[in-house]
Structures are given as structure tokens and as C-alpha cells.
Amino acid sequence: MISLQNVTKTVRSGTEDLTILDDVSAEIPDGQFVALTGASGSGKSTLLGLIAGLDSPSEGMIFVDGENVTEMSEDDLAELRSKKIGFIFQSFHLIPSLTAFENILIPMEIRGVRDAAERAHELLEDVDLVNRGHHYPTELSGGEQQRVAIARAFANEPSILLADEPTGNLDSKNGKHIFDLMTGLHSKRDVTLVLVTHDPQLAAQAERQIVLRDGRVISDEMAVREGKPGLQVVQEI
Ligand SMILES: Nc1ncnc2c1ncn2[C@@H]1O[C@H](COP(=O)(O)OP(=O)(O)OP(=O)(O)O)[C@@H](O)[C@H]1O
Numbered sequence: 001m002i003s004l005q006n007v008t009k010t011v012r013s014g015t016e017d018l019t020i021l022d023d024v025s026a027e028i029p030d031g032q033f034v035a036l037t038g039a040s041g042s043g044k045s046t047l048l049g050l051i052a053g054l055d056s057p058s059e060g061m062i063f064v065d066g067e068n069v070t071e072m073s074e075d076d077l078a079e080l081r082s083k084k085i086g087f088i089f090q091s092f093h094l095i096p097s098l099t100a101f102e103n104i105l106i107p108m109e110i111r112g113v114r115d116a117a118e119r120a121h122e123l124l125e126d127v128d129l130v131n132r133g134h135h136y137p138t139e140l141s142g143g144e145q146q147r148v149a150i151a152r153a154f155a156n157e158p159s160i161l162l163a164d165e166p167t168g169n170l171d172s173k174n175g176k177h178i179f180d181l182m183t184g185l186h187s188k189r190d191v192t193l194v195l196v197t198h199d200p201q202l203a204a205q206a207e208r209q210i211v212l213r214d215g216r217v218i219s220d221e222m223a224v225r226e227g228k229p230g231l232q233v234v235q236e237i
């Protein structure tokens with residue numbers, strides 16, 4: 001469970017304080033698929049970064065599985081991230097000096113996972129990139145790089161996957177492929193998926209949609225479809 005309690009983020013911009021998240025509260029139960037939407041600059045990436053403990057809120061608290069992320073040391077945060085959280089960035093963030101295979105392998109080796117190489121190979125299979133394992137990121141297309149990033153995010157079997165517009169830089173065919181991979185892995189491994197997207201059609205496939213505007217939650221709704229709970233287009237305010 002992710003619990004956001006009155007989270008506010010203020011940054012100093014020149015001589016002024018700028019509030020980029022304003023009193024955001026939400027509880028995201030285990031295994032839920034949430035779409036986080038809102039206009040550019042509404043605070044989506046900031047919120048995702050706070051959940052991952054990459055940044056800290058100015059006010060409020062964030063709990064991940066009962067642990068207060070806002071009060072953790074850098075070491076404890078790093079451990080939490082490596083154990084529980086997979087993060088997929090919009091711009092892939094692969095390590096350029098490592099091959100696709102190594103990009104997936106290294107997080108597991110750091111964590112001391114047994115049979116890491118075998119598992120890295122399986123993950124390459126999951127994202128359909130077995131014959132690209134020896135390629136460096138510059139030798140891969142955008143969609144392929146994003147698939148490596150997804151495999152890497154899944155390497156430590158996180159219970160939470162945070163994805164910041166993972167399909168934003170891809171054409172619609174590749175975007176759909178990436179989306180299907182993420183939702184497929186989400187249902188197969190029952191991970192909590194928080195997906196930032198600008199695409200209303202993708203957002204509509206989530207179980208829940210949270211909409212931000214100017215750092216505030218303006219809508220937070222579960223999707224309901226007759227006969228198929230949890231799978232309907234969400235009304236936006
Ligand atoms: N470190 C910072 N200093 C000053 N302003 C910041 C900082 N980080 C973010 N902002 C501002 O906070 C607002 C929210 O940024 P954020 O990146 O969270 O938006 P977003 O919803 O992810 O937008 P996009 O859809 O364009 O990615 C923006 O107006 C941004 O300029």
C-alpha cells in the first residue's frame with residue numbers, strides 16, 4: 001500500500017516560493033493499476049519521484065507498506081527502492097556503457113540475486129529482446145531501449161512499478177507494445193502500477209484515474225463498467 005498524506009511540495013523559484021504539489025492525499029492499495037494524468041506542469045513527475053523517495057516533500061508524509069519514506073535515511077531509501085520499487089523513466093535512463101543484458105543484470109547483481117544471469121535472460125525473453133542482449137543502448141531503437149528499461153525495472157521483482165510517461169517518446173505501435181508489456185507484467189505478477197500518461201485511451205484502461213491540476217488532485221475515481229468492475233472510462237472533472 002502506498003499512502004500519501006497531505007503531501008505538499010514547495011520549491012524556491014527566484015525570490016518566490018512555488019507550490020508544485022498542494023495537499024495531495026491518496027491511498028493506493030497493493031496490486032492496483034492507477035493512471036496519473038493532468039496537464040504538463042501539473043506535478044505528476046514530482047509526485048512519482050516523491051513516492052520513490054527520489055525527492056522529499058515539504059510537508060506531509062508518504063508511507064510505502066507502512067514505512068515512512070519521508071523519514072528514511074538515503075541508505076534505507078536505496079534499499080527500499082531496490083527491494084520494492086521499479087521506476088521507468090520517460091527517457092529510458094539506461095547506462096550507455098553497458099549492454100542491454102548488463103543493464104538488466106547489474107541491479108540484480110548489486111542485490112546479490114542468485115542465478116542473476118539466468119533471470120536477466122528470462123527478462124529479455126519477457127520483453128522479446130533475446131537477440132538484442134549484447135547491444136548497447138545506442139544500438140537499440142527507442143522502443144527497444146524502453147523494453148530494456150522495463151525488464152530492468154522488473155529485475156528485482158518490485159511490488160510497485162512507477163512509470164513516468166513510458167510511451168511518451170514512442171510511436172503508437174511501439175507505445176501500445178510497451179503498454180501491453182507493462183500491464184501484462186502487472187497482472188502476471190500482481191504489482192501495483194502507477195502510470196503517468198497523457199493518453200486518455202491508455203488512462204481509461206486503468207482501474208483508477210487520479211487527475212492533477214496545478215499540484216492538486218481534482219479527480220480521483222475508480223473505473224466501473226457493468227459486469228466488468230474496474231475497467232471503464234473515467235469521467236474527468
Ligand atoms: N526543482 C524545481 N524547481 C522549480 N520548479 C520545479 C522543479 N521541479 C519541478 N518544477 C515545476 O513544478 C511543476 C510540476 O512539474 P512536474 O515535472 O511534476 O510536472 P508534470 O506534471 O510531470 O509535467 P509534464 O507532463 O510536462 O512532464 C512544473 O511547473 C515545473 O516547472
Ligand SMILES: [Mg+2]
Pocket residue numbers: 044045046164
Ligand atoms: Mg513529467
